[in-house]
Structures are given as structure tokens and as C-alpha cells.
Amino acid sequence: MTVGHALLGLLEGGPAHGYDLKRSYDERFGHDRPLHYGQVYSTLARLLKNGLVEVEAEPGAGPERKKYAITQAGVSDVATWLAQPEKPEPYLQSTLYTKVVLALLTGHDADDLLDTQRAEHLRLMRDLTRRRDSGDLADQLICDHALFHLEADLRWLEVTAARVNQLAAHVRA
Numbered sequence: 507m508t509v510g511h512a513l514l515g516l517l518e519g520g521p522a523h524g525y526d527l528k529r530s531y532d533e534r535f536g537h538d539r540p541l542h543y544g545q546v547y548s549t550l551a552r553l554l555k556n557g558l559v560e561v562e563a564e565p566g567a568g569p570e571r572k573k574y575a576i577t578q579a580g581v582s583d584v585a586t587w588l589a590q591p592e593k594p595e596p597y598l599q600s601t602l603y604t605k606v607v608l609a610l611l612t613g614h615d616a617d618d619l620l621d622t623q624r625a626e627h628l629r630l631m632r633d634l635t636r637r638r639d640s641g642d643l644a645d646q647l648i649c650d651h652a653l654f655h656l657e658a659d660l661r662w663l664e665v666t667a668a669r670v671n672q673l674a675a676h677v678r679a
Contacts, residue, residue, distance in 0.1 A: 509541065509549050514558060514584045517576035521562050524550055524574065534644065550574055558583055602659070606666060610674045620667045624660065631656050 509531070516522065516530050524546050532540040553559040558580035562573045576584075602623060609616040631653060638649035666673070 508587075509545060510553055510558075511584060511587045513546070513549055514553065514576055514580045515588075517559060517574060518581060518584060521573045521575040523571060527574070537645065537648065553580065602662070603666075606670070606673065607677050610670075610677050616670050616674070617667065620663055620670070624663050627656050627660050627663070631660075 512531055512535060513527050516527055528541050528543060528546045550559060554561065558577055559574045560577050562575050564571060564573050605619055606616050609619050634649045634653050638646050641649065
């Protein structure tokens with residue numbers, strides 16, 4: 507997700523100050539990675555330069571308090587972005603695979619590496635399950651997404667562990 511599109515989407519609900527946009531973004535999307543104020547204001551400056559937002563005058567607010575509003579071009583930009591499917595991200599060359607191959611090539615224990623990684627995945631899955639079970643709907647959906655990816659990684663770890671001797675013979679050939 508691009509921060510710019512997220513801010514534009516939030517502005518479709520009505521004009522807002524940068525501070526309010528940051529707070530809305532963090533509440534909805536930034537649970538684990540809240541935005542820095544500098545990122546909010548640099549993104550707003552870029553959106554302003556590109557004609558996707560405009561600054562609304564606020565009587566008596568002074569030059570420091572700018573209220574941003576989305577333009578028609580911004581509305582169109584968000585609509586176009588929302589209509590485009592995201593490219594699926596296959597992990598064809600993952601760090602985990604690289605580590606397993608390097609462990610085999612350098613004489614390190616690939617089984618230990620896989621066991622350690624499996625334990626770390628399971629630890630994170632327990633944490634995410636607790637967060638999901640005690641969270642609101644947004645937390646539940648975000649955690650489910652992460653859990654499904656971790657489950658796929660665990661399946662890969664199991665398959666790789668079962669084939670580690672074949673892989674060793676292949677990479678050492």
C-alpha cells in the first residue's frame with residue numbers, strides 16, 4: 507500500500523490537517539508501523555505538487571495549520587488505484603531458501619536452521635493468534651492475513667526438512 511493513496515483515500519471523507527491524517531492512518535493501518543510526521547508532510551507536499559490535494563484556507567489558523575482536501579484528480583487517482591489488482595508476490599527466491607542452501611554448502615546443520623526457523627514461526631503465530639483473539643475486526647483480519655502466510659512458510663519448512671538430503675546432494679554436485 508502506498509502512503510499517498512492511503513492519505514488520499516482518507517481525505518475522501520473530508521478535509522483534514524496532517525496531524526489528523528497521521529492519527530487516522532495509524533489507527534487504521536499503522537498498528538505495527540505508524541507513520542512519522544515527516545513522512546505525512548512530505549507525502550502531502552508531493553500530492554499537492556501533483557494536484558491531487560489542495561490546501562483549504564482556514565481563517566485565523568495561521569500559516570502552520572494547513573487543512574488538506576482531495577481534488578477531483580485525487581479522487582480519480584484513488585479510484586484507479588483501487589480498481590487495479592495488486593500483483594501477487596511469489597517468494598521465488600526467499601531468504602529462508604538461501605540460508606538452507608548456504609548451510610548445506612558451508613557444512614552448517616540445515617536441520618538445525620530449519621528447526622530454529624520453525625520455532626520462530628510458531629512463536630510469532632502464537633503472538634498473532636493472541637492479538638487476533640483480543641483485537642477488533644481490523645486486527646483480526648490483519649492477523650489472519652499474516653497467519654496464513656506463516657502457515658504457508660511452515661508447510662515449506664516441513665517439505666524442505668523432508669527433502670534436505672536431496673537438496674544437499676543437488677547443491678553439492
